[in-house]
Amino acid sequence: MNQMTDLRRVDNSPMLRVTGLTHKVRLETDTLTILQGVNLEINRGESVAIVGRSGSGKTTLLGLLAGLDTPSEGTVELDGSEISSLSEDERAKLRARRVGFVFQSFQLLPALSALENVMLPLELAGIGSPEKRARDLLERVGLGERLSHTPRQLSGGEQQRVAIARAFASDPVILFADEPTGNLDNRTGQSVSDLLMDLNREQGTTLVMVTHDESLAARCGRLLHIEAGVLTEPDTAWEKTD
């Protein structure tokens, strides 16, 4: 069970440790600072919501935390790996085995069926019998009857369910969600977020979510604010409203 231990360390080291994270973008005339000295630790199994207005830098932060981009300064340590020092390909391999994503715009491949979309990360990670696992997950998200449908034939809520099934397919240790209900109406958003939170709890995954849906943020164990590239954490625990 070495591998298992490796993947899901039970030690107390944080799942995510961010130190002095700064991100700057060079424009034609000057340099724009998007993130300024962010320090953050997220423990295993925690669920964290990052809220902030448009342009506050939250999407950039999410991208850096997930290793989709590299910071100008500072370090990001994900599950014990210092990802800012890894090459792009090494980061991709890390993502394949340990990271799941849910996006605002679903990001399903239009040419593939629901089943195939869920199978894709399993195949990329080289995980055995991908079809069975994909079927099970789609059953779990309530789309057992829609396996062969392509994204175009599914509603927005259904597409996001497929995306959630995909996110959990490779059994990730951490899940990043970018406005997962942002493109859905209230009711659908509610049921999608229920599904996301339930699965997260079942799988014991660490969840990092960017949102400005306050009710969704409220369901997370921890709430962070970001404004003008600076991350702050309210002193008091968030009072659950629902």
Next chain:
Amino acid sequence: MAAAKKLMSVSRDWRERDVRVVLVALIIAVATVATIALFASQLQRTLVSSASSFLAADRQLEAENGRPVPDAWIEEARRRGLETGQMIEFSTMVFGESGFQLVSVKAVSDEYPLRGDIEIQSSADAPRMVVSAGPGPGEIWINPRLLRLLELDIGDTLEVGSLKLTIANLLIREPDGGFRLSSLAPRVMMHVNDVAATGVLQEGSRVEFVYLFAGSDKALEDYYHWLEPQLEASHEWEGVRDGETFSRSLERAERFLLLGGSLAVLLAAVAVAVASRQYALSQRDTVALLKTLGLTGQGIGRLYLRRLALWGVAGVLGGLAVALPLFWLLVRMLSNVLERPVDVYLDPAALTPALLTALVSLFAFAYPPIRRLRSVPAMRVLRAQPGETSREAIPDMLVAIAAIFCLVWFYAGELTLVVSLLGGLALLLAVLALTGWLMVSVLRKVRGGGNAWRLALVGLYRHRQASMAQMAVFAMTLMLAATLVLVRSALLDDWQAQLPDDAPNHFLINIAPDSVDEVEAFWAERDASLDMLYPMVRGRLTELNDLPVKEAVSKDERINALNRELNLTWMAELPEDNRLVEGKWFAPGVTKGVSVEAELAERLGLKLGDRLTFTIGSEKLTEPVTSIRTVQWDSMKPNFYMAFPPGSGLTEMPGTWITSFHLDENDKTLLNEFSRRYPTVSVLEIDHIIKRIQEIVKQVTQAIEAILALILAAALVVMAAVVSATLRDRQREGALLRTLGGQQSLLVRSTMMEFALLGFFAGVLGVLAAEVSVYVLQMRMFEGEFRWHWQVILPIPLLSAILLALFGRWQLRPVLSVSPMLLLRRLE
């Protein structure tokens, strides 16, 4: 890897618009190139075999010294797998019951002709028949004129020397009945084995032994290589390409096919490059997602490389599936034109350019933009990233230019063609960039006009990069198409001008000086006017600047003109179709000097002022070179290497006169009357040669038109590829305009106007560029004369404006047919 595999399957790809364009472009590229290559090699073969039939073989070896060549030479040819045959040509008297006549005898072996066929008639009224072998032993075939001259009939006996032969057929046409001044008298044909029995060939008789060879080019080359050191001055090795009359037609046809091939490659390449760049851009989201899901850059590279390979296979198979039936159709057309069956010749080597094109199209034009997908940032899944800048595409363009250069070079095999073609294109692009920039800047300042006009101008300006790119491609496509059309008509005009319907088709030779006037009067009375009459004196060029000519000239040059007697003439004026390239034509009253034909002058290394000495009979005549002129060998008029001024020493020498004229087929019986009245004048009938040349021209024209059609199809795909590149943007804008309350008619008018403007400017630039490239090609390659094509300068831009406006209207369909809401969502 079911899902991943599916991501790469061609059948799924086919459902994506951009991939369809890439694949269609690829298929058209391969199909065009394969068809051209296959057809060109077929045509080449047909043309060469057509032309070969003028020799009745692929090569001829002539022994003019009256002695047969050693048997070992023929043995060696057979050993090398060549077909061989033999002819003996001589002149003699033949005797019929009512008289005798000088004839020119061609005695042929069983194998004659190795190429081409013989046309005969079994009686004067019988239909003409085509046969593939000459007379058997004991038989003789005779020219119909002889039948009448000697009042003979089929089945009668004709005595050749001491041998009696039966007249079996009338000889209408022999494949190699070309231009031989030795064949002055009516032709008879007999079997070569009968020659000895006639007893007419004595030591010192004027007789020519001719040996025929046929086989593969390689075997013929190798054999000649073996033979050459043993040849004497009196031996002449003749191939199709040495024949002055036909080689030019062949050469020009070949060049045109090559040019067409290169242009097709160019168009295909542009289509593939544009469509695949578009495809790569559309794949950026997918790549970002795959990277997010953990696929490495290398994995992305492999994924797309495999996909490219699949496209390649699909493109080649699809292209061949289109090319083969097309090729078959062209061959059918060819045999219709030739009115004889043509063997389909599927040259495996012709598939190489098609495969190479597919490979280069994929790796030099499609791969670079797709390769860069590896570096698409994964972050793109979260946020739109700045798209590719045009600077990133610069290496692609360099690769593409290098590839185009190499491909066109490979096709044309000629640096001049490549450099002038690509130079022209580069110049065009530079001019385009400048004009496009100017146009956009100027149009931006234009005020007034309706809403639609303003929107059209704004549209052009807003898409200025795309507009310029589209204009460049349209202009380039138009230029290529226009170049082809112009060169085609130039070529055809050229040929037609050389061989008009009333081209001279008969020669009169051996006209005694004192009967010149009478002969002229004879034909004038019968409404057939003679061309210029030229005096003709036979003489040999023996000395150059007082040195024996064979010493004065480089040994490497085998110059036929030095091995035989030349026809020398004098003339007061330069013939119409001759052109002076150096020196001055004889002024009136000048009696010294000689004018030399340009190619011979070059091969002999002659300069103005060099002294040439001719031996005529026992006399010698020495004159300085005073001018050098070009001659139209294929004009079917008497042409001369050497021309002297009237009143020169030549006029004192014994000579005869020669002329050519046109005689309708219906009037051919006049020849009998003429021959009876002037038995010493020889009539050379070349009407069948002219017919054959016209046949070849027709053949080549058809080929050119077929290739033109293919290239235009390729051009259309390029256009479609380029326009589809901005399709989504335009549709989105259209939908927005409608959402914001723009009326359909406004949208339609402004879009059509925008495209019409684009089309018009592209048309103007394309036509101008075509004129320049035609000028270069005409001057450099086709040795023709250039003239402006005023008649196309306005119609083409107008036509292109109208076409593009309609095209713009057509691509607006989806914007107009569905609700803006639906459209915006679909385009999201």
